[in-house]
Amino acid sequence: MVRCFDEIFWEINQGYAVDFLPWLSPFYASHMRNVESWARTIREFIMEHVIKSRAEKLSQKPEDEDDFTDALLRSLSKEENVSENTIIFMLEDFLGGHSAIGNLVYLALGYIAKYPIVGKQIQKEVEQITDGGKKKVTLYDTENMPYTVAAIYEVLRYSSSPIVPHVATENSQIGGYGILKDTIVFINNYDLNTSEKYWENPKEFIPERFLETVSSNKIHKDSSGTARDVVRVKKNIPHFLPFSVGKRTCIGQNLVRCFSFLLLTNILEHFDVSSDYPDLIKMNPACVAVPPETYGLKLTPRT
Ligand code: HEM
Structure with missing residues (x-):
């Protein structure tokens, strides 16, 4: 997962013209495919190794919150406007920040x-x-x-x-x-x-x-x-x-x-x-x- 984040981080820091001229995107199709594939690997890892085990543990002990991830998952059941996608994006943002x-x-x-x-x-x-x-x-x-x-x-x-x-x-x-x-x-x-x-x-x-x-x-x-x-x-x-x-x-x-x-x-x-x-x-x-x-x-x- 760390390797995939590093690949994405390097890619998005290249400062391509398409960042500001979106109509150039057809010329960057292979770059986008790479980013999608790294992002998919990260998502699978997070679902399997972070979300699944945490969600199970939280449902068994509803009063426990060990850290930021638990707090995010808890807000899923508490806040009406928060979707699972929002939670995962936030988690990925912070993990990627590292x-x-x-x-x-x-x-x-x-x-x-x-x-x-x-x-x-x-x-x-x-x-x-x-x-x-x-x-x-x-x-x-x-x-x-x-x-x-x-x-x-x-x-x-x-x-x-x-x-x-x-x-x-x-x-x-x-x-x-x-x-x-x-x-x-x-x-x-x-x-x-x-x-x-x-x-x-x-x-x-x-x-x-x-x-x-x-x-x-x-x-x-x-x-x-x-x-x-x-x-x-x-x-x-x-x-x-x-x-x-x-x-x-x-x-x-x-x-x-x-x-x-x-x-x-x-x-x-x-x-x-x-x-x-x-x-x-x-x-x-x-x-x-x-x-x-x-x-x-x-x-x-x-x-
Ligand atoms: C070397 C480290 C970093 C640098 C130099 C950096 C720099 C920046 C800059 C220049 C912006 C744009 C701000 C603007 O539009 O006025 C930004 C936005 C942002 N950064 Fe960082 N950043 C770094 C690390 C991180 C980390 C570790 C995280 C999260 C854990 C993070 C999360 C964000 C987010 C979420 C935004 C968007 C904020 C918004 O649009 O409201 N950044 N960063």
């Missing part, structure tokens, strides 16, 4: 294999937080691990979707331009993420660009009560919108931020990540997907 996170973290590991200093910096933060392995990294640690968060943002900057299409639901104005209702408006994320107007050396992988040093005693005092400089992740960069903004903003963004942080820190706590052929690791701008068959990485247990 493919996005897996791909993002794999990209981050690729950068680490290419630029070992990035991995070393993250491992330094992990060691400080875990006190040399005595405790685990948790989501409460993000503020104290600014470099790690900045490295994830830097991966997102270079790889997130190039364009985000929207439709104006009413007559409006953007930046002084009149926009009529029903006009299609594209957010040009590619330009926002890679233009020299907004970023210094945009083609280079520099997590530090997301960091700032705040020298203020308002923020932090060390144990002796002395004010000291604090490095933190910059907030509200107006041109950095990997998840877009507004009503239709990505609903998975917190899952992405939290899960990729935990995954990356845990992998780097226990392994050094490298490659025998770092020069062959190529990153595609504006593409968060890696092909299902892609560069290999070497994970060496840390002693």
Whole structure:
């Protein structure tokens, strides 16, 4: 199932012309057939291994709800407007969302294999937080691990979707331009993420660009009560919108931020990540997907 999600994720991230010009669809028939076949395999797996066993268990113990899947299945009997198809779509969306996170973290590991200093910096933060392995990294640690968060943002900057299409639901104005209702408006994320107007050396992988040093005693005092400089992740960069903004903003963004942080820190706590052929690791701008068959990485247990 994971492989099928990865195939679909890679396919839909190719940015074909048919995404915006639906009349081209006859020329993409074989692509559509592939997507349908992967989607069918996923559906069969979910019906057989998730829905069937959960539904049986729920009907035996109606008061029990272990997790999100149980809650979705429960709403099937409680809510009139919810159909089985809606439930399965929602479940598939969330399961498929993990493919996005897996791909993002794999990209981050690729950068680490290419630029070992990035991995070393993250491992330094992990060691400080875990006190040399005595405790685990948790989501409460993000503020104290600014470099790690900045490295994830830097991966997102270079790889997130190039364009985000929207439709104006009413007559409006953007930046002084009149926009009529029903006009299609594209957010040009590619330009926002890679233009020299907004970023210094945009083609280079520099997590530090997301960091700032705040020298203020308002923020932090060390144990002796002395004010000291604090490095933190910059907030509200107006041109950095990997998840877009507004009503239709990505609903998975917190899952992405939290899960990729935990995954990356845990992998780097226990392994050094490298490659025998770092020069062959190529990153595609504006593409968060890696092909299902892609560069290999070497994970060496840390002693
Ligand atoms: C690398 C990770 C991800 C990136 C960069 C990303 C980015 C985006 C972007 C740019 C949009 C369009 C927002 C708009 O139209 O204004 C979007 C929409 C959406 N995303 Fe994500 N996403 C990611 C992962 C996820 C995950 C993990 C999930 C679910 C578990 C998810 C669920 C959704 C959904 C349901 C929408 C549609 C929201 C709507 O139209 O109301 N995304 N995402």
